[in-house]
Amino acid sequence: MRIPLSFVMLLLIFAGQVAGQASGAERRLRVAVGGLRAESNSFYPSLAEMRSRELPSREEWLRDGTRGRSVRAGLIEGAADLGLDLYPITTASASFLGKVSDQSFNASLDALVNDLKNADPPFDGVFLDLHGAMVVESYPHGDAEVARRVREAMGPDFPIVVTNDFHGNVAPELVENCNVLITYKEHPHLDTKERGLQAARIMASMVAGKVKPVQALEKPAILINLIHQDTFTGVLKPIVAESRRLEAEN
Numbered sequence: 001m002r003i004p005l006s007f008v009m010l011l012l013i014f015a016g017q018v019a020g021q022a023s024g025a026e027r028r029l030r031v032a033v034g035g036l037r038a039e040s041n042s043f044y045p046s047l048a049e050m051r052s053r054e055l056p057s058r059e060e061w062l063r064d065g066t067r068g069r070s071v072r073a074g075l076i077e078g079a080a081d082l083g084l085d086l087y088p089i090t091t092a093s094a095s096f097l098g099k100v101s102d103q104s105f106n107a108s109l110d111a112l113v114n115d116l117k118n119a120d121p122p123f124d125g126v127f128l129d130l131h132g133a134m135v136v137e138s139y140p141h142g143d144a145e146v147a148r149r150v151r152e153a154m155g156p157d158f159p160i161v162v163t164n165d166f167h168g169n170v171a172p173e174l175v176e177n178c179n180v181l182i183t184y185k186e187h188p189h190l191d192t193k194e195r196g197l198q199a200a201r202i203m204a205s206m207v208a209g210k211v212k213p214v215q216a217l218e219k220p221a222i223l224i225n226l227i228h229q230d231t232f233t234g235v236l237k238p239i240v241a242e243s244r245r246l247e248a249e250n
């Protein structure tokens with residue numbers, strides 16, 4: 001039921017250490033976690049509805065989120081080790097049956113943006129957990145529209161770290177509207193917690209002024225059939241190994 005995957009190679013290049021930025025007065029850094037998730041089948045004839053999940057208390061969210069090997073589990077574990085305080089904000093999802101309706105998408109995205117804008121004290125950054133293959137009635141690249149509106153609302157200096165499924169269809173506009181995009185490296189998706197830990201590490205370094213991430217997107221004109229997408233064997237194995245090697249250099 002997936003829309004075709006275009007293989008994406010995304011390089012995160014760290015522009016060196018930013019020297020000597022002292023954090024000044026000691027204050028716990030507050031980072032929000034939210035997102036809109038859908039893996040859309042745009043050929044399906046009816047529309048899907050984006051629905052927000054009821055937000056649990058922060059304590060509940062932190063406690064329950066550590067179970068399993070999700071991105072959230074990685075974020076929570078990493079943040080605790082790195083001195084970031086995480087706060088859940090709007091999280092919504094839609095089924096894969098059709099494009100997401102404009103009305104439900106806009107309502108959920110407005111709620112997420114308001115959570116960010118109205119935070120008191122303000123947030124120091126946000127983790128956006130997006131699938132990467134969301135198609136909305138008016139936005140072929142729904143995930144890019146999420147990042148664009150968050151960037152527009154929070155300004156150019158607000159750290160935005162996005163995590164995407166391996167099967168995201170990454171649009172240049174998504175890369176342009178976030179500081180860091182991290183995609184799962186494994187199919188089957190066994191590295192979700194590892195990617196959450198990675199996202200937490202990069203966010204902590206960024207908000208402390210130690211690194212200034214720079215991104216570039218390269219999309220070779222190839223499609224890889226689902227039966228060849230196993231990253232533990234076949235054509236993708238050496239490509240994923242090379243991406244890990246390149247990251248380790250930076």
Ligand SMILES: [Zn+2]
Nearest residue numbers: 165166167189
């Ligand atoms: Zn996937």
